[in-house]
Amino acid sequence: MRWTGFLWSKTMGNMVLIQKVVGRTGTRYVFRPKGYIENFPAACGHIAGVRYHMEQRYWSAPAVAATLRGLSDAVGRDRLEWTYTLVEAPDRAKRRGEGGSEGETRTLPARWQERLLRTEEALRVQRYSWRTVKGYMAHLRGFFRACANLEPGDVTTETVKQYILRRSGAGGYSSSSQHQLLNSLKFWMEHIEGREKTFIELRPRKEHKLPQVLSTQEVSRLFAAVENPKHRCILKVIYGGGLRLGEVCRLRLADIHVDRLQIYIRSGKGNKDRYTTLPQSLIAELNRYVEAYQPDYWLFEGQHGGQYSPRSVQAILKRAVKRSGVNPHATVHTLRHSYATHLLEQGTSLRHIQELLGHNSSRTTEIYTHISSKERQRIISPLDRLTDGGGGEENP
Known part of the structure; x- marks a missing residue:
């Protein structure tokens, strides 16, 4: 076909x-x-x-x-x-009802339950993604439980500070979790309670972490370790276009524009549409996949139809990493980082990479200049200029 x-x-x-x-x-x-x-x-x-x-x-x-x-x-x-x-699935709902966060919501006083409902409605009206809504509501439930004896008007910056200190002291509380907690509280206070902007001084210090990146040789080994043609196409589409996990699961057949060598990303992060690259070398393999699996609407569909599960994609990558022996810390998002880094090393401008990745700010894209190894490989270590590795005389 x-x-x-x-x-x-x-x-x-x-x-x-x-x-x-x-x-x-x-x-x-x-x-x-x-x-x-x-x-x-x-x-x-x-x-x-x-x-x-x-x-x-x-x-x-x-x-x-x-x-x-x-x-x-x-x-x-x-x-x-x-x-x-x-x-929710019945078994998961039952587990939460036996002591999980959802079950504990029922123990909240009515005034706090009402705040939860109004906040969730406001988030949905403003078309926040389901993942953001889920994260914000989880943080608010935990915070509201800790403040169950207070009135909403009694919550101050000091209240939030003490809550963060308790969570941090319990361990496993990352700076990203603290950021999302503050974002959820800001949304509740500003949109539901009508307060002024606050909590700026409670932001954790910005972390400067570099993402994991695979070399082109590692990417080739990764693909070679995947025998299933559908699974291999999924990983190649992610790397070949720099897609996020959710984006590859939402791809439709109609989003593949072969004539223009483009992939249409619909409602990406920030609810933004964009176009990215469709590798010429992948077209024949995609044709064979479509002919063999006959997807109905989504480019990659589950066993019983519908969108392919993000967890299944993660499992595919995990198995491929183990079989290929590449960096064991690699994730699905590592393929996106590798795509951007390899484009930069090929001479693609940061502006074009920013558009292909769908970044709002060029500063986000500039992180890949710190990862690229092309320029670093030209730098000669002082140790290499010594006559031997033991600290002998320098070369003239």
């Missing part, structure tokens, strides 16, 4: 949130309209095994390809919006 790279037609209307849930009785697709869709129950009635859960206010059906085809016929495939927060 020749790659066509066609574009799917856009259908006007509200979206349908959908999620794959693994429960005690099997795996099902859970879905509900994001807004009002006329005659939605009747349109979904023909799907085999469909059920409506009145208490939770969502529908579910077996996690099979026929369910996705039925939803596509009912509302249009481009109106399915995959999410991870629509509902």
Whole structure:
């Protein structure tokens, strides 16, 4: 089958949130309209095994390809919006109810529960990503539990400072976690409580860490260690275009523009669209993959359809790292860092790399100038100028 790279037609209307849930009785697709869709129950009635859960206010059906085809016929495939927060699997919800953070939310006084609800609604209205909403709410639940005996108006900078000190003293509390905690508290205070900007003095000192990068030889060894053609294509697309983990999972067939050698990244970090590179050398391999696996809508789909799981991509990379013997600390994001570094070493300008990666600021992209080894390899160590390695006479 020749790659066509066609574009799917856009259908006007509200979206349908959908999620794959693994429960005690099997795996099902859970879905509900994001807004009002006329005659939605009747349109979904023909799907085999469909059920409506009145208490939770969502529908579910077996996690099979026929369910996705039925939803596509009912509302249009481009109106399915995959999410991870629509509902929790029963076993996970049970564990949290037995003592996890979600279960403990019920013990909060009503005034704090009301703040949680209003904050989450405000975050969703402002279209924060589901991952950011999840992180902010987790931090706020923990903080509100610690302040359960206080009134919201009694929370001061000193209150937050003491909470951070307690968390830091318990260990395992990184500076990035502290940043996100302060961001969540700032959002709550400024958007819900109507306070002025605060907590600036509680920001941790900025860390200057360099990302891990693989050499081109290590990248080749990594790909050679992957036998499954689908898995190999996933890793090559990430490296070949500098994609993030979530971006490769959200790629559609229509996002591959073979004629222009471009990959269209839809709703990347910061809800930004961009184009990045499609390697010429990867087209034939992608054609073979598509012909063999016949993906329906997403470029990489799970066993029962739907978006490929980010955890599965991480597992693919982990196995490849172990088999190839490359840097054991390499992650999926290491391939993105390696892409940018290798582009820089080939002479690509920082401005172009910034656009390909989707960075807001050029300062973010400039970090790769500190990683590139091309210039450093030209530097001769003083030790190499000695007559021997034991501190002998210097060369004239």
